Amino acid sequence: MEQNTMNLTLKVWRQKNSGDPGGFATYPVKNISAEMSFLEMFDVLNEELIREGKDPIAFDHDCREGICGMCSMYINGRPHGPWEKNTVCQLHMRAYKDGDTIVVEPWRAKSFPVLKDLVVDRGAFDRIIQAGGYISVNTGSPVDANAVPVEKEKADAAFAAAACIGCGACVAACKNSSALLFVSAKVSHLALLPQGAPERRSRALNMVAQMDKEGFGACTNTGACEAVCPKGISIENIARLNREFIGAGMSGE
Amino acid sequence: MKWSELFTSSIGKKWVMAISGLCLIGFLLVHVTLNTLIWANIFVPEDNGEIFNRAAHWLGSNLIPRILEVGLFLFFIIHIIQGYVLELQNRSKRGKGYKVPMGSEGSNWYRKSMGLLGTLIFIFLVVHISNFWISSRFGGLKEITYPDGETFHNLYGEMITVFQELWIVILYVLGCVSLAWHLIHGFQSAFRTIGVSNKKYLALLNATGIGFSLLVSILFAAMPLSIYLGWVK
Ligand code: HEM
Ligand code: SF4
Ligand code: FES
Numbered sequence: 001m002e003q004n005t006m007n008l009t010l011k012v013w014r015q016k017n018s019g020d021p022g023g024f025a026t027y028p029v030k031n032i033s034a035e036m037s038f039l040e041m042f043d044v045l046n047e048e049l050i051r052e053g054k055d056p057i058a059f060d061h062d063c064r065e066g067i068c069g070m071c072s073m074y075i076n077g078r079p080h081g082p083w084e085k086n087t088v089c090q091l092h093m094r095a096y097k098d099g100d101t102i103v104v105e106p107w108r109a110k111s112f113p114v115l116k117d118l119v120v121d122r123g124a125f126d127r128i129i130q131a132g133g134y135i136s137v138n139t140g141s142p143v144d145a146n147a148v149p150v151e152k153e154k155a156d157a158a159f160a161a162a163a164c165i166g167c168g169a170c171v172a173a174c175k176n177s178s179a180l181l182f183v184s185a186k187v188s189h190l191a192l193l194p195q196g197a198p199e200r201r202s203r204a205l206n207m208v209a210q211m212d213k214e215g216f217g218a219c220t221n222t223g224a225c226e227a228v229c230p231k232g233i234s235i236e237n238i239a240r241l242n243r244e245f246i247g248a249g250m251s252g253e
Numbered sequence: 254m255k256w257s258e259l260f261t262s263s264i265g266k267k268w269v270m271a272i273s274g275l276c277l278i279g280f281l282l283v284h285v286t287l288n289t290l291i292w293a294n295i296f297v298p299e300d301n302g303e304i305f306n307r308a309a310h311w312l313g314s315n316l317i318p319r320i321l322e323v324g325l326f327l328f329f330i331i332h333i334i335q336g337y338v339l340e341l342q343n344r345s346k347r348g349k350g351y352k353v354p355m356g357s358e359g360s361n362w363y364r365k366s367m368g369l370l371g372t373l374i375f376i377f378l379v380v381h382i383s384n385f386w387i388s389s390r391f392g393g394l395k396e397i398t399y400p401d402g403e404t405f406h407n408l409y410g411e412m413i414t415v416f417q418e419l420w421i422v423i424l425y426v427l428g429c430v431s432l433a434w435h436l437i438h439g440f441q442s443a444f445r446t447i448g449v450s451n452k453k454y455l456a457l458l459n460a461t462g463i464g465f466s467l468l469v470s471i472l473f474a475a476m477p478l479s480i481y482l483g484w485v486k
Contacts, residue, residue: 011352024352077353103353110348173355175365176343178263205254208264217346218263218339220367221442227359236450242264243448249259 004034006098010045012057013105015114018121022114024103034094038081039064039071041093058117064089066230069165072172073118074105079169079228087167087230107168109177111215124214125166125182131210132203133186135195148194158192161185163231170225170233176217181225183211184241185233191244201248208245264446266339271446273332274439278465280325285469287312288476291409291485301486302409303399309408313389333375340368363434364442370435377428384415416480425477433470437463 007030015022032041039061046056062070071088075081081091096102104118112120150158164185171179187204190196196203219238226235259265290305297304312318363370388394389408397407416422440462441455449455479485 074351074353077351077355078358105351105353108347108349108351110346173359175355177346178343180263208262209258212263215346216263217343218267219446220343220364221438221445222360222364224355224358224360224365235445236452236455239445239448239450239455242268242446243450245262245264246259246268246448249254249262249265252254 004094005031006034006093006096006100008032008041008096008099009101011101011103012118013114014057014117015106016116018113018115032093034092036093037064037089038073038075038091038093039089058115058119060119061089066090067165069167072107072120072122072167072169074107074172076103079107079172080167080230084227085230085232087165090230107172109168109171109216111177111179112168112171120168122166122168124216125168125179127214128179128183128207128210129166129186132199132206133190134199135190136198137195150193154192158189161188161192161233161237164189164229164233165231167230169228169230171216173224173228174217174219175222175224176220178219178225179211179214179216180219180238180241181229181233181235183207184235184237187241187244188237191240200244201252204241204244204248208241266335267446269331269335270339271443273328273335274443275447276324276328277332278436278440278443280328281469285472289472291412291476292479294485302407302413305409306397306405306407309389310405313406329378333371336368336371361438364438367435367438370431373431374428374435377424377431380421380424381428384421385411412476413480413486416477419481422477422481426474429470429474432473433466436466436469440465 007028010027010029011024012027013022014025027045029041029045032044036044039059042057042059049056060070060072062068064071066087066089069087072079073081073088075088075091080086080088082095083091106112106114106118107120107122109120111124112122114120162185164182166182168179168182170181171177174181187207190203191200221235221238223235226233260269287308288305290308291302293300293302293304357365385408388411389406394406394408394411396404397410398404416425441459444458445455449458
């Protein structure tokens, strides 16, 4: 069987810790199989660095199957690399050809400070979820699965919004470092369903307030977030959140 | 939530941008409709700006348009100040930038250049207001008496004079081009900001926005051009 391998040049952002100014380091990588994932290529490089007694490159990853939202690399000017609706862990080296130079940077946003190399702190997203990304349920015996009727269109839209894996690519891509696609996906997911109704107003208000507190920018509706989102979250969710938020803010005390 | 909290939140600020922008769009519609009267000669031979001067006079001497005019200035000021506030705040959120920039994927250059386009419109506005509005409100315009004995400010004559200057014509055309791009994004963006999330309506609004932006900008640009080229005398 013909083995399709390639030699590449990687320019990777290296930064010892959040206080270090950091800079790019260049690494030649050899004999990379086209079947490898982008992260596996980093594994190969890291093993080599460890063998040479050097510090391996820190990068986030967990499931490696496109569902956890941990992997986060800004590759050649695009979050998650060149493929549409895809995470870095699911990016395969067949996207590149022999001799290519690949520049790898961390997500850039003041609200996502770099911890080390390509790892950024996305705790801001957790705090936004804590501010309102939940619902209240009655305890006691489990409710019959289909006891609450949900309109098909709304169920589909809620499900599509729920696909957000909280990776932060939307923030990385946005010229304003706005987190609105993420927040709007989380708010839409719950606001569209009857189960989310009790906290509907406070959810929109509190999650946006936390988002602003974390220092993310405002939305200009440019659409860059939607284009890079690995889960295809639509910016119509942002318009829905705008409506939820203004409605909630204008009504009530 | 207090009003102050609502309007200082990121979404609240964008809401102010959208509402003021939509009011400015409403104003543009009235402005462009009235100004097309400079071409009344096409239908009324030998009009030579009489209908236009009478309409402008009516607008300037009626209470309601005068009150709306104050509102208009307020909306401009709010929109411009808020626009710069948002632009500067948004620019400050990245911190260290990327080595390889994102480019315009999923977006367009003009969607990312609202501040620049707004600034170009603003420069144009300053010249425009000093060209026409100041002299028409605070004097400095010549008078013209029509055969029925009534006397009006000759705003039409002022246009003919001002638009003989090539650099002014170029500035006006550039202003219109900036306006077109600003509104092709701004029109539909404003509706998203105030909460229209229905794809069917968004498609309609997007098409309407493009049509409106092009029509208004082309009509406005045609005014100095047609005068400079001598089609309107
Ligand atoms: C006749 C003149 C103008 C009209 C009709 C107009 C209209 C609009 C509209 C409809 C929007 C979209 C609001 C939204 O996205 O929700 C907008 C956005 C904007 N306008 Fe204007 N505008 C005008 C003049 C100006 C001027 C003079 C400036 C000067 C700085 C300006 C700066 C901006 C900026 C920066 C935004 C984007 C704000 C953001 O999305 O973050 N505009 N404009
Ligand atoms: S909206 Fe998309 S890009 Fe943003 S965090 Fe969710 S999955 Fe990632
Ligand atoms: S590692 Fe889980 S989505 Fe990429």
